[in-house]
Amino acid sequence: xxxxTLINGDALNVMKKIGDNQIDAIYLDPPFYTQxxxxxxxxxxxxxxxxxxxxxxxxEYLEYMKLRLYECKRVLKETGSLFVHCDRNAxxxxxxxxxxxxxxxxxxxxxxxxxxxxxxSKKGLLNNHQIILFYSKSEDFKFxxxxxxxxxxxxxxxxxxxxxxxxxxxxxxxxxxxxxxxxGKSKKGVPLSxxxxxxxxxxxxxxxxxxxxxxxxxxxxxxxxxVTDENDIVLDPFMGSGTTLVAAKMLxxxxxxxxxxxxxxxxxxxxxxxxxxxxxxxxxxxKSAYMNLSENQINILKSIKATxxxxxxxxxxxxxxxxxxxxxxxxxxxxxxxxxxxASKLYKSSKTKKCIYMILIRTHLDFIDxxxxxxYPNNLFIIDAYDxxxxxxxxxxxxxxxxxxI
Amino acid sequence: xxxxTLINGDALNVMKKIGDNQIDAIYLDPPFYTQxxxxxxxxxxxxxxxxxxxxxxxxEYLEYMKLRLYECKRVLKETGSLFVHCDRNAxxxxxxxxxxxxxxxxxxxxxxxxxxxxxxSKKGLLNNHQIILFYSKSEDFKFxxxxxxxxxxxxxxxxxxxxxxxxxxxxxxxxxxxxxxxxGKSKKGVPLSxxxxxxxxxxxxxxxxxxxxxxxxxxxxxxxxxVTDENDIVLDPFMGSGTTLVAAKMLxxxxxxxxxxxxxxxxxxxxxxxxxxxxxxxxxxxKSAYMNLSENQINILKSIKATxxxxxxxxxxxxxxxxxxxxxxxxxxxxxxxxxxxASKLYKSSKTKKCIYMILIRTHLDFIDxxxxxxYPNNLFIIDAYDxxxxxxxxxxxxxxxxxxI
DNA sequence: TCCAGAGATGAATCCACCC
DNA sequence: GGGGTGGATTCATCTCTGG
Numbered sequence: 001x002x003x004x005t006l007i008n009g010d011a012l013n014v015m016k017k018i019g020d021n022q023i024d025a026i027y028l029d030p031p032f033y034t035q036x037x038x039x040x041x042x043x044x045x046x047x048x049x050x051x052x053x054x055x056x057x058x059x060e061y062l063e064y065m066k067l068r069l070y071e072c073k074r075v076l077k078e079t080g081s082l083f084v085h086c087d088r089n090a091x092x093x094x095x096x097x098x099x100x101x102x103x104x105x106x107x108x109x110x111x112x113x114x115x116x117x118x119x120x121s122k123k124g125l126l127n128n129h130q131i132i133l134f135y136s137k138s139e140d141f142k143f144x145x146x147x148x149x150x151x152x153x154x155x156x157x158x159x160x161x162x163x164x165x166x167x168x169x170x171x172x173x174x175x176x177x178x179x180x181x182x183x184g185k186s187k188k189g190v191p192l193s194x195x196x197x198x199x200x201x202x203x204x205x206x207x208x209x210x211x212x213x214x215x216x217x218x219x220x221x222x223x224x225x226x227v228t229d230e231n232d233i234v235l236d237p238f239m240g241s242g243t244t245l246v247a248a249k250m251l252x253x254x255x256x257x258x259x260x261x262x263x264x265x266x267x268x269x270x271x272x273x274x275x276x277x278x279x280x281x282x283x284x285x286x287k288s289a290y291m292n293l294s295e296n297q298i299n300i301l302k303s304i305k306a307t308x309x310x311x312x313x314x315x316x317x318x319x320x321x322x323x324x325x326x327x328x329x330x331x332x333x334x335x336x337x338x339x340x341x342x343a344s345k346l347y348k349s350s351k352t353k354k355c356i357y358m359i360l361i362r363t364h365l366d367f368i369d370x371x372x373x374x375x376y377p378n379n380l381f382i383i384d385a386y387d388x389x390x391x392x393x394x395x396x397x398x399x400x401x402x403x404x405x406i
Numbered sequence: 407x408x409x410x411t412l413i414n415g416d417a418l419n420v421m422k423k424i425g426d427n428q429i430d431a432i433y434l435d436p437p438f439y440t441q442x443x444x445x446x447x448x449x450x451x452x453x454x455x456x457x458x459x460x461x462x463x464x465x466e467y468l469e470y471m472k473l474r475l476y477e478c479k480r481v482l483k484e485t486g487s488l489f490v491h492c493d494r495n496a497x498x499x500x501x502x503x504x505x506x507x508x509x510x511x512x513x514x515x516x517x518x519x520x521x522x523x524x525x526x527s528k529k530g531l532l533n534n535h536q537i538i539l540f541y542s543k544s545e546d547f548k549f550x551x552x553x554x555x556x557x558x559x560x561x562x563x564x565x566x567x568x569x570x571x572x573x574x575x576x577x578x579x580x581x582x583x584x585x586x587x588x589x590g591k592s593k594k595g596v597p598l599s600x601x602x603x604x605x606x607x608x609x610x611x612x613x614x615x616x617x618x619x620x621x622x623x624x625x626x627x628x629x630x631x632x633v634t635d636e637n638d639i640v641l642d643p644f645m646g647s648g649t650t651l652v653a654a655k656m657l658x659x660x661x662x663x664x665x666x667x668x669x670x671x672x673x674x675x676x677x678x679x680x681x682x683x684x685x686x687x688x689x690x691x692x693k694s695a696y697m698n699l700s701e702n703q704i705n706i707l708k709s710i711k712a713t714x715x716x717x718x719x720x721x722x723x724x725x726x727x728x729x730x731x732x733x734x735x736x737x738x739x740x741x742x743x744x745x746x747x748x749a750s751k752l753y754k755s756s757k758t759k760k761c762i763y764m765i766l767i768r769t770h771l772d773f774i775d776x777x778x779x780x781x782y783p784n785n786l787f788i789i790d791a792y793d794x795x796x797x798x799x800x801x802x803x804x805x806x807x808x809x810x811x812i
Numbered sequence: 813t814c815c816a817g818a819g820a821t822g823a824a825t826c827c828a829c830c831c
Numbered sequence: 832g833g834g835g836t837g838g839a840t841t842c843a844t845c846t847c848t849g850g
Contacts, residue, residue, distance in 0.1 A: 087843075088516065088843090089510070091498070095498040104495070110537075111531065112518050112535055114518065114520070115824095116599070116823080117841090117842085118840095120842075120846090121822080122821095122846085123549055124549060125517065125540070125599060125600040125632075126597050126600060127599075127600055128599035128601055129518055134531070143529050143530060190532075191531075191532050192531055192532065193534035194533055195520045195534050195601075200824080200825090202825045202826050202841080203824080203825075203839075204825070204827055204839060205825085205826060206826080206827080212843065281825080281826070290558035295708075299708040302701075302702070302705040303705040303706045303709050304792045304796060305702075305793070307556070307593070308556075309562045310559075310560075311558070311559065311560070311562075313835075319796075322589065326589060327563075327589060352837090353563050381796070383796070385709075386706075386709065386710045386767070386792075387711070389789055390710065390725075393787045394763075397785075559826090560823060561824085561825080561836075563836090563837085564838070564839095565822075565823065565824095596822095596823065596824095
């Protein structure tokens with residue numbers, strides 16, 4: 001068999017050598033239909049990979065894809081699935097084709113791979129997603145449920161309570177004879193949705209090999225986990241730099257990779273040797289790990305027209321307007337900081353940022369208040385938070401009232 | 407003209423009455439091509455709205471849409487835009503059609519509306535997004551840039567620095583002759599991407615009026631803000647329950663709504679009357695939640711833990727904490743109000759609400775400042791906004807510098 | 813007027829270095 | 832040495848220029 005090999009050749013011819021019903025999952029990232037020639041050099045400027053689009057018109061392109069997609073269907077097991085990474089310009093034509101070949105009823109999902117990326121000055125919306133179409137060969141496809149965590153806004157109690165339908169068919173919480181709510185089995189989380197938030201392959205990622213359109217391994221891992229088990233066979237007929245196969249190997253799946261470019265095959269072979277994967281700190285730790293500002297602090301910053309900074313211990317934000325062409329740093333005193341501590345942190349960080357002016361917002365009075373305005377540098381401006389002022393106002397009012405009561 | 411009216415009739419016939427190049431934006435949520443009959447009852451089981459699909463085959467459906475889309479293009483101004491909310495099953499066919507009518511080069515974005523939703527877990531991925539296609543009539547379309555916050559992981563201080571290319575063409579940070587880093591202009595944030603995370607209409611939300619496929623107002627607001635200014639005309643040829651028009655009205659746009667169902671028109675008219683709007687729990691921090699308060703005012707209110715209120719000229723919000731079991735009213739001085747005016751409005755409104763204490767936040771100095779703290783009642787507490795204090799600080803600094811310069 | 817190629821863009825995020 | 836922060840690098844880009 002061809003398993004665990006990479007083959008140089010046209011996907012159509014190579015797939016012909018594979019018997020019927022052999023493959024568990026196929027991932028396709030077909031060449032896009034554009035008139036441009038794609039070219040990119042590797043990081044060390046050693047190699048150059050390029051491919052040009054070879055089609056004169058859309059029909060020709062679709063005919064090319066049609067032949068290969070039919071082969072895909074043939075080699076797929078009855079329980080197998082196909083994922084097609086779509087081009088924005090041809091995706092709808094491709095979908096029409098796939099509906100024909102696999103049948104509308106076997107269309108499972110339109111997966112949205114969404115990511116954040118560096119922007120550029122474009123009129124219109126930033127293009128921050130790609131579409132992957134998911135078809136199964138039959139109704140009886142293999143599918144591993146993946147669960148994700150509940151969103152923070154979810155009411156966990158509600159999830160744990162069991163529901164029944166009442167006589168009118170309305171869904172209500174189940175209660176026992178005493179009227180107590182019945183708790184169901186513990187839930188595993190929210191089933192995976194069809195919108196996947198996976199970071200775009202970082203410019204500095206070690207994973208990068210300098211191949212155009214290289215996909216993050218995490219994306220392919222998710223796909224492979226979804227529809228295959230260990231030792232199942234994964235096929236990528238347009239493997240490019242071989243990300244699919246790297247992901248498959250890491251997950252102990254067998255793999256077959258095909259590419260028409262000899263360079264690509266060599267590159268993919270090297271990658272499979274070393275198996276470098278960039279861990280996404282963002283996904284692992286979650287966004288919250290990067291956040292040192294609470295919602296309330298962000299609101300304060302916004303109310304003074306400052307941009308929040310999440311990654312800096314001394315500075316919480318910068319004023320949007322510069323003063324004397326220099327940024328003005330802002331800090332909001334934290335619960336557990338004395339004013340003095342807060343000021344010194346802000347001062348230290350601001351020095352390295354070349355800020356001339358600093359603003360510190362005092363949110364609470366220190367228990368032992370060693371506070372002395374004059375001792376602070378005069379380019380540090382301290383403001384009392386509204387909260388603090390309001391609190392103080394009501395304290396004073398109370399004082400008055402009690403005096404009056406007497 | 408037909409502006410600010412809702413019309414009962416077939417979109418094709420009604421649009422024929424509109425002249426060429428009249429409309430700034432069109433939003434379409436066309437009837438889907440399914441074999442089912444859509445039916446849904448309103449909350450009180452009083453009314454029943456339904457529409458059945460009238461097409462025997464896809465071609466017939468596409469022909470129906472084609473005629474109406476051509477009319478849409480005709481009535482659109484040269485600077486106008488069209489948004490088509492797509493059905494999963496027909497979206498690719500619709501896109502082929504739109505490419506023909508508007509031209510591939512006027513295809514601007516495939517917007518992904520993503521949301522979290524409860525669903526019983528079928529086999530496969532949870533369907534948690536919908537696609538909206540965005541076409542402009544010409545290259546020269548109106549587009550208002552919307553900026554969003556930077557990612558948590560972004561290194562903002564670095565972004566503030568200016569860059570140039572060195573002799574090798576590498577991009578490096580710009581330094582002046584002393585080797586000091588040069589700071590560029592302040593930044594506005596990240597341009598809006600094409601993936602929009604907007605909560606699905608909460609089934610219990612007041613906003614829901616019992617019409618199938620009702621869309622959240624926030625979604626429509628975003629679309630309308632993106633491509634129109636105040637007083638521009640928004641058209642919805644399949645308005646259904648009229649969400650588009652409600653959003654348009656809230657944003658001070660003119661609107662025209664068309665629907666073939668008489669019930670729908672009545673329903674939409676009622677909605678426009680009452681303008682009920684959900685305060686989605688998920689989007690509490692969302693910008694557009696409160697319409698007659700500016701974003702800045704909302705941020706101030708939130709930063710003092712006050713709940714904003716709408717449509718009250720005297721009071722902008724109430725403190726979440728009561729004082730002496732009475733609400734405390736809060737007002738933020740508006741641009742065009744003197745402090746005295748603001749105080750008297752607040753005072754008047756607070757009396758009817760039985761507030762003992764009032765808080766007024768001063769946002770600017772009156773040109774002729776007749777201001778006299780002592781003349782105000784002593785249950786009115788006036789606080790200077792951070793902005794004001796900061797401005798004042800820098801004014802004083804400037805004074806110092808110029809003194810030094812002398 | 814159109815197309816090709818040069819040049820500008822700009823935030824996200826892992827890496828590597830720094831204490 | 833580990834936690835935090837400055838830096839480098841990217842673009843199935845985007846826009847503009849010139850022939």
